[in-house]
Amino acid sequence: MKFFLILIIAIVLMNPALADALTADEIVDRSNLAYYYAGDDGRASLKMTITDRRGRDRVREMTLLRKDIEDGGRQKFYVYFHKPTDVSRMVFMVWKKTSGDDDRWLYLPAIDLVKRIASSDKRSSFAGGVFTYEDVSGRRSTDDTHELAGDGMLNGRAVYLIKNVPVDGSDVDFSHYIAHIDKETFLPMRGEYFNKKGEHYRTIEVLETTVIDGIPTVLKAKAEDREKGLKTTVEFSNIKYNIGLEEGLFKERYLRKPPKEVRR
């Protein structure tokens, strides 16, 4: 009897069709881990190009540091601005929490001011582009209900289509969004956002990926908001994982004196 049980379990585990049968919630959780929690910490340079309706570009360059306190849970972010030059040395720091509002700080070097900023509006734009604060640090999976809407192909790769509907629609700008999640890497490759009228108005799309230290990694992504007439491209470089960032680095001390990890 025991033998049969083990056999059945072995067959279930080895059968790709059955192993594939993840629930929508599991897919979203794995996708969050793959995209927002890669490694235990990380560092990257980010170039963000914001293009308006008339084709005028604005460019932001920054260095990002991230430390996971627990996988899928609390995280700390440190964003050091290099460009535009009027905000160079400015630092934005976030302590992401699993419940309640995140803690956010802004350091303004010209007046040596450490400012605390309210974070109740997560859908506001990050640095003036299409990406929101939530796009940058991740939306809590419990803020939406998830439904597996089917399978699809995107640029020759198999993806899950997940329909996400906000639990509380009053504080977001969309009625729902469809995430295209790569079946192999679990990276979210495309997000289509629908407004309250049901129109597809906003798209986030991954343009280029690579594998760094065995971790599937996004190199380039683009976001477009047709309502705002705005496009934003982000390009990551100098990406490193598991560099041993200390939690103590995400403190006021390092707002005023940037650590060697961000200076260039």
Place this chain on the structure above:
Amino acid sequence: MKIFSYSIAVIALVFATTLPAYALSINGFAESAYGSRISDDTTREDSYNLLEGRLQLKGAHSPRIMEEWAPELSFKVELLADGYDERLEFIVREAALSFTPTDTVDVRLGRQVLTWGTGDLLFINDLFPKDYISFFTGRDDEYLKLPSDALKGSVFTDLASFNIVLMPVMEANNSVTGTRVSFYDGLKRSITGEAADRDFIRPEETTENIEIAIRGYKTVGSFEAALYYFRGFYKEPRGIVNATAEDFFYPKLSVYGASLRGPALGGIANMEAGYYHSREDKGGDNPLIENSSVKLIAGYSRDLGGDLSVGVQYMVEEILDYSSYKRGLSAGEPARDELRQLATLRLMKLMKNQTVTAGLFVFFSPTERDAYLRPSLGYTFTDAFKVTAGANIFTGKDDHTEFGQFDRNDNIYIRARYNF
């Protein structure tokens, strides 16, 4: 003790000469600013109080010596062609060397802008120098803060973090003199402009007069708590040496304070308190010197969505030994309130993909019946080019109150800045 700041300049020069040009990246801006008066006044120029061109250069360099101490040199210098004062000024806003001798200690030595405390444009425990003339006439907010020549040591322990700032030469505010901004002259009992002839006498440069400012702080959960201590001098000349000669001095001051800041009701709340101990007028019975006082701020700010944020603050300032203060007033001299109250409101809205910034900051005192409004509108044409226009509007029932005295300095300004 000027040798202190010069030594920084020498260090900077030595490093600069040993440095290949490409190793140092320099940024900055060129700015033109004009501010027109919209009320008559008795200051030097009646039609404007801001007309200037400014070039700022800033940079930082990590020299390749003693790298285990992570040394960094930073500087920010300006050339100001000031059409109001009709002079060309070279300003060093920053020339500092910072290093980390051990894992738990940071040191910053030289000229630097220093800020701490939780108030928004209200300061209790931040006793670093300020320039209200710049603030009132439409220069960028950056210029409200003046740099200090200081040694700042920071110690980080598991228990708490500490900053200790030593300022060898007393750092004073850039006080209103009547040349650019008219004010209520308590000795003349009237609003005075250019005719004011006040002398501000600074304390002697002795070791005893070294100013010291200490902050101990700790983050508990999402809350930031801090304790402050300051021993130095009033930043404004709040003591009279000789009334007829209009000679003023900066009385000795100690401040003990505390603050708390953290999330509340979907926003950020802050509280800060300070006890100002006027060391040369302990009983409050010397009418020539500012009395001790207690100051308290409570504030709250939040995000209303749609790139609109709002902040409110309430400040109460109590003059201690008030009966002694009242007794010391001469006949007919307007008395300050025992409990001065001040409210502020900040509204900020970003529009057009955060390229347009519309802001309003209001100071309003229900006890002094005066107010100061600072509306502004900024437009970022490109990453490099930005234009800001705004106004400084003062109003008050009486001539002698904090903002009422500036009633004739209302102005509108425009600044165009090119960043590089």
